[in-house]
Amino acid sequence: MEFERVQTVASLSFDRETIPEEFIRPEKEQPARTASHHGPVPEIPAVDLGDPDRENVVRLIAEASKEWGIFQVVNHGIPCELISKLQDVGKRFFELSQEEKELIAKPPDSKSIEGYGSKLQNNNQARKSWVDHLFHKIWPPPSINYKFWPTNPPSYREVNEEYAKYLREVADKLLTTLSLGLGLDGNALKEGAGGEEIEFMLKINYYPPCPRPDLTLGVVAHTDLSALTILVPNEVPGLQIFKDEKWVEAKYIPNALIIHIGDQIEILSNGKYKAVLHRTTVAKDKARMSWPVFLESPGEFVVGPLPQLVNKDNPPKYKTKKFKDYMFCKLNQLPQ
Template sequence: MVERLQGDEGDEMTILPLIETNEQYAQNLIPVADKLLGWLSRGLGLEDGEMKQGLGGEDLTYMLKINYYPPCPCPDLALGVAPHTDMSAITILVPNEVQGLQVFKDDHWYDVAYIPNALIIHIGDQVQILSNGKYKSVYHRTTVNKDKTRMSWPMFLEPPLEFEVGPIPKLISQDNPPKYKTKKFKDYVYCKLNKLSQ
């Protein structure tokens, strides 16, 4: 299901072309997401559909967001988005040509290079949980630019709010006990947003 957030009454007439374009874009990403989840499943020695089933199967939610970062006169004093991991399962991101995404590895922030016509894929918290920590959620942030506007179009794949997510049973053994609790996605979101232990 692709969710559409509603604006104020009457807004639809002025933004209708944008809504239709973004909904078509979102629909085109669904097969890409299915392939990614299949590859992630195989990487764990599972069948193609097991990762998707562990996230809610055909009830997965696809949420498109549009990020707009205007030029900032003091980019060294501001961040576009503070460091975080995504609560989603995976994030499929289309950036514009203005650099701004950074990932954290080995105690250092690295710029993610812009490659024309390429998608950026982030592993999110839910895939880390499903894989029992084999796949790691990407710790990242965004910076701003002094002279140019930066935009990005992330699509977040999320389980339904009432769906319970936990390590896939086939990945659990005596030698590899569960590292995460199984809980409803809405409870995970609540804990993360309120900085409560999981």
């Protein structure tokens, strides 16, 4: 397991006033040097999913997805107690010894991203991100590999299975609303992304306290390769969205879900909805954590602009391809 040990931030030993050179971002990416807003800072739209005026919900989500590529939802139906349990069991896993966490490490030769580790993208750059993570699928049952689910704490599996049950209902509601916002049948985007075979990939991000948060990033600027990402944060700020040539920090709303439009919905909508460019900063004295779930098409499933949104006046803006091929290009930083 030595391969994974050198890949994780939690296993580092270093001077508490500095960080290793490989974590220092180029100047143009350093949080202290990048532009911020002057005057009132715009806030990411927040939408009440419990609003009985369904047309208003559709309008607000569609507007946010076109203008921001991200929004937060409240009154989403997932019990607050369950979100707290999800956060608690994830936090307890990352507080385990390095040796115990490495029992479910991502194998060095694995083609999957599932498991505990740090390395995600395949590139030759020496720069690293200030984050450790755990990936595993939580739905549908045939896609789940329980060897990457922690057995400690003992309640981890029960809590995550309960969360998956509620999350599927939220995902269906969001995909339906986003479809209606395009003037389509409610099932259009879900079917276009894989229907009942859409895979729910959970990632737990753990960003340890960092002595020089001005020089590094938890996750560098990117868009998600998923169709949709549904994220639970903890109370430590850090998620930033690139809007109008500035980085905007996501305001923490207790028990809200943060919804990212991913690459596949941008493709399916032929560019009407925008995948959000975002990054994560880290804190000096606190550990930041987040629990995104990526809604991904099955590998062999073909995704492209929906035929209903394409005509001679609005030709396809994206290639149609298997999701596994899209993912390969994205992770290896190859052109699509």
